[in-house]
Amino acid sequence: MAHIKWQYLGENAIEISDISSDIHFQLGLRDYLKEFPELGIASFMLTDKDLTLFSEKNGFMSVPHIIDRVASYQHEMEITTSLPLSIIPICYDEAFALDYRILERFCKMDYQEIITLHLNAEYKVAMFGFMPGFPYLHGLPLSLAVPRLRSPRKIIPKGSVSIANGMCGIYPNQSPGGWNIIGRSPLTLFDLLKDNAMPLKLGQRVKFQQISKKDFDGFAPN
Amino acid sequence: MDLPLIKIINSGILSTIQAARRLDFQDYGVPRAGFQDKISAQLANWLVGNKKFDSLIESYANYFEFEVINDCSMGVQGACSEIRINDRLVSLDETHHLSIQDRIQLFNNTHGSIVYIAVAGGFRVTKVLGSTATDTANKLGGLNGMPLASNNILKGSQSNKEMETRRIPEGLPCRAYFAKNTTVHVIAGPEASLFTVSNIETFYSCAFVVSSDISRVGYRLTGHPIHTDTHNISSKTTFPGIIQIPPSGDPIILMADGPVTGGYLRIGVVAEVDQPILAQIRPGGRVRFLHCLPEKARLRETNQCRWIEELYHKKTDS
Numbered sequence: 001m002a003h004i005k006w007q008y009l010g011e012n013a014i015e016i017s018d019i020s021s022d023i024h025f026q027l028g029l030r031d032y033l034k035e036f037p038e039l040g041i042a043s044f045m046l047t048d049k050d051l052t053l054f055s056e057k058n059g060f061m062s063v064p065h066i067i068d069r070v071a072s073y074q075h076e077m078e079i080t081t082s083l084p085l086s087i088i089p090i091c092y093d094e095a096f097a098l099d100y101r102i103l104e105r106f107c108k109m110d111y112q113e114i115i116t117l118h119l120n121a122e123y124k125v126a127m128f129g130f131m132p133g134f135p136y137l138h139g140l141p142l143s144l145a146v147p148r149l150r151s152p153r154k155i156i157p158k159g160s161v162s163i164a165n166g167m168c169g170i171y172p173n174q175s176p177g178g179w180n181i182i183g184r185s186p187l188t189l190f191d192l193l194k195d196n197a198m199p200l201k202l203g204q205r206v207k208f209q210q211i212s213k214k215d216f217d218g219f220a221p222n
Numbered sequence: 223m224d225l226p227l228i229k230i231i232n233s234g235i236l237s238t239i240q241a242a243r244r245l246d247f248q249d250y251g252v253p254r255a256g257f258q259d260k261i262s263a264q265l266a267n268w269l270v271g272n273k274k275f276d277s278l279i280e281s282y283a284n285y286f287e288f289e290v291i292n293d294c295s296m297g298v299q300g301a302c303s304e305i306r307i308n309d310r311l312v313s314l315d316e317t318h319h320l321s322i323q324d325r326i327q328l329f330n331n332t333h334g335s336i337v338y339i340a341v342a343g344g345f346r347v348t349k350v351l352g353s354t355a356t357d358t359a360n361k362l363g364g365l366n367g368m369p370l371a372s373n374n375i376l377k378g379s380q381s382n383k384e385m386e387t388r389r390i391p392e393g394l395p396c397r398a399y400f401a402k403n404t405t406v407h408v409i410a411g412p413e414a415s416l417f418t419v420s421n422i423e424t425f426y427s428c429a430f431v432v433s434s435d436i437s438r439v440g441y442r443l444t445g446h447p448i449h450t451d452t453h454n455i456s457s458k459t460t461f462p463g464i465i466q467i468p469p470s471g472d473p474i475i476l477m478a479d480g481p482v483t484g485g486y487l488r489i490g491v492v493a494e495v496d497q498p499i500l501a502q503i504r505p506g507g508r509v510r511f512l513h514c515l516p517e518k519a520r521l522r523e524t525n526q527c528r529w530i531e532e533l534y535h536k537k538t539d540s
Contacts, residue, residue, distance in 0.1 A: 007412040010463055010491035011519035015412055045248050045459045047483055052459040128251035129457050129483030132360050136457070165456065173360075192350055192362070198250050 004067050009052060014063060016070055017050045023126045023138065023203045026051055032073045039066050046202060047127050048136070085122075086200060088170070088185050090161050090208045091216040096184035098156075099149070103163070103180060106146045115210070117141045118182060123168060123206040133172035133190030133198045137206055140168045152178035159185045161208070186211075186219035224346045226291045227378040231325070233371055234283020236438070238356035239347050239364035240338075240478075242275035247351050248482045254462060255355035255363060258438065258478050258501035259336050261399065262300035264530055266338040269297025269317045269388050274534065276344030277354045279370065281337050283330065290324040294378060295342040295385035301334025301400060301502060315390035334400035334502040335436075343379040358438045359479040394529060399499050402507050403429065406496035407514035407522070411465065411488035413455065421448050425489060429508040430473060436505060438479040443509060447471025452487060460484040463492040465511075477501065493519035495526050 009015045020026060029051060030044045039062060045052040053066065092115050094100060100111045107114055123139035145166040153176060156162070160171045162179030169179055172190035185208075190198055200206070211219070230237075240263065243256035257263040257280065264274045272278075296318045298305055305312050306327040312318060320326065328337055347354045347365055356364025365374060414422065430443035453469045460466070464476045466486035475492060476484070492500055493514055503509060 008409055008516045009412060009459065009488075010409050010461075011493055011516035011523070013459075013461075015459060017412070043245060043248065045482065047458050048456045050458060127457070127483070128249060130251060130481060132247070132250060132252045132362070134251050197351070202249065 004070050006063070006067060006070075013052055013054045014066070015050050015052045019049060019051060019070075021049050021126070021138070023124055027203050029070065029073050033066070033069060036069060038062075039069065041066070047129065085205045085207060087207055087209050088161075088187055089211045089215070089219065090183045090185050091211050091213055092183040093213040093216070095213070096157075096160070096216075097182050098153075098160070099180040100182065102149075103144070103146055103182060107143055109143070114144065114182070117144055118168075119208055119210055121207075123208075125200050125202055125204045125206060126167070128198075128202070130169075130177075131171075131173065131175055133200070135170055135189070135200050135206075137168040137170075139206075140166060142166075146180050148178040149180060152176055156181065157184065159187065159189075161185055184216070186216050188221065223380050224377045225380055226375045227294045227341055227345070228288045228326075228376050229291055230370055230372055230374045230376070231287040231289055232285060233369070233374070234281045234286045236358070237279055237281035237283060237286065237370040238358060238438070239277050239345055239354060239370070239376075240280040240356060241277040241344075241354040243478075244351055244353040244355055244357065244363070248461070251482055252351060252362070253357050253359060253479050253482055255353065255357040255438075256478050257338075257355075259300060259338070259399070259498040261498045261526070261530070262336065262502075263338045263340075265390060265533075266297045266299040266340040267344075268533055269299065269315075269390070270295050270340050270342040271385060271388070272340055272342065272344055274530070276340065277347060278338055278340040278345065279376075281328075281339065281370075282335055283328070283337060285330075286328040286337065286339070288326050290320045290322055290326065291375065292378075292380075293319075293321050295319050296326070297340045297388075298328060298337060299340075299390070300337040301330045301332075302328050302337045303332045304329040313389075317385060317387045317389075319385065319387070332400070333402055333504065335504050336502055341378050342385045346377045346379060355478075357479050359481070391533070394533070399502050401499075402504070403509070404496075404499050404503055404507070405510040405512050406500050407493040407519055408465065408490040408511045409493060409514055409516050409519055411490045412458070413452075413487040414489055416452050416487055417448070417450055417467075417489060421450060422489075424448055425473075426511050426513055429510050432503050432505050432507045432509060433472075434505040438477055440477050440480055441475045441500070441503075443473045443475065448473065448489070450487065454485045455487060457483040457485050458488065460488070463494060463497055464488050465490045465492065475500065493522065495519060495523040 123137035361367030
């Protein structure tokens with residue numbers, strides 16, 4: 001049996017860590033565990049390389065059984081699911097790309113090269129966090145792995161596409177934040193007035209598509 | 223049928239509509255929200271014959287005032303030392319039957335931070351992502367996602383029958399919640415091993431001071447900064463009760479509206495059973511941490527749930 005790293009996270013949750021940074025592996029494991037209601041797992045949270053399992057009130061904590069199941073999933077590892085590709089329009093106009101100079105300096109490239117690299121990559125929604133609907137995208141080219149800003153901004157505009165910690169993210173609403181802003185998308189990623197409040201899903205493939213400032217200004221609300 | 227029940231005159235520091243936690247969207251980045259002190263909230267709902275998680279007002283207030291627009295029954299629990307109805311002092315721990323144009327004033331000049339105000343039938347607000355609870359960090363739920371303000375009118379349901387008068391029975395442990403200082407049980411966090419022995423000793427032996435930087439998102443503690451070499455980790459799961467150590471060294475305890483992920487070291491998690499006590503500590507009060515195993519924390523939680531369950535099963539107490 002493979003060695004599974006896990007720890008309690010309070011009395012009602014356990015965190016299985018360093019399982020895989022592949023979101024499809026994590027989603028597969030989550031769906032597999034859902035097939036065993038006797039384990040008493042009420043809900044799940046996925047982060048970068050971890051899967052947190054929340055117990056039903058006073059139900060769970062047949063921890064050895066859970067760990068056995070996790071281990072057995074690893075043996076049967078098979079990735080089949082792949083959600084459709086989602087195209088996210090982005091405008092790289094300098095008025096939106098608040099940190100393009102930092103990016104240029106850090107990556108030792110001019111902004112046009114950075115844009116090309118950012119556009120050519122295919123991303124995957126690896127987790128949501130920080131604020132409702134904020135996607136953490138895996139797949140950023142290594143040469144664009146700029147660290148967080150030294151001091152966070154008080155206000156980052158809604159739709160800002162950002163880079164930090166080797167990942168790409170999109171601010172679904174105005175917020176404070178410390179990521180480097182590379183451009184802005186006119187898409188609304190979190191809208192409670194719609195049936196589908198959050199159009200992006202965990203595991204979904206994402207590509208960016210460049211639009212002009214004029215297209216951005218004339219963009220019809222999605 | 224919905225009808226306006228009360229009009230807020232003075233809403234205190236931070237007042238919101240709260241109800242059951244919003245549990246099903248954590249993996250989309252949506253915090254839980256909900257009651258900070260579920261014991262007081264459930265007792266307030268019990269006083270007016272509601273279900274445990276019906277929508278009520280949660281208020282950080284030394285003073286809260288409202289006017290009655292339509293007859294209703296009210297239950298108040300939590301940090302409240304004086305209730306006045308039209309300037310007349312009334313009992314704290316029983317149901318009050320209010321009439322149109324009554325003026326209600328709640329004062330708190332003793333202990334505790336949070337008061338709960340329930341009306342029979344609960345307040346009527348729209349559910350957002352499965353709950354009416356207000357998430358102050360993301361402006362979700364409650365009354366248009368916003369804290370309550372003066373002149374807000376809150377709606378409820380038409381009550382056809384006269385509500386019985388209930389009293390909180392003597393001898394329940396609930397009053398013990400409003401101490402100035404407290405000790406809470408803590409389960410070691412996943413990053414506890416990244417701290418030095420002396421860090422951990424400081425954490426479990428010192429009395430930390432609750433700063434004035436408290437909100438529904440988190441409480442910051444001061445007095446004994448814990449300095450470490452490691453500060454940031456990749457984003458990990460967080461939820462109410464998680465104690466993080468940021469670069470300043472002053473612990474932050476995440477509360478009901480805390481974010482679902484965070485990149486600071488998680489030194490420990492406040493046992494769920496002690497979260498109501500913690501929420502009620504006022505700035506300036508002291509908190510000690512007592513190490514505890516998950517099994518023991520669950521047992522204590524079960525015992526706490528039991529007396530609330532028993533109270534709810536009792537049909538009437540008048």
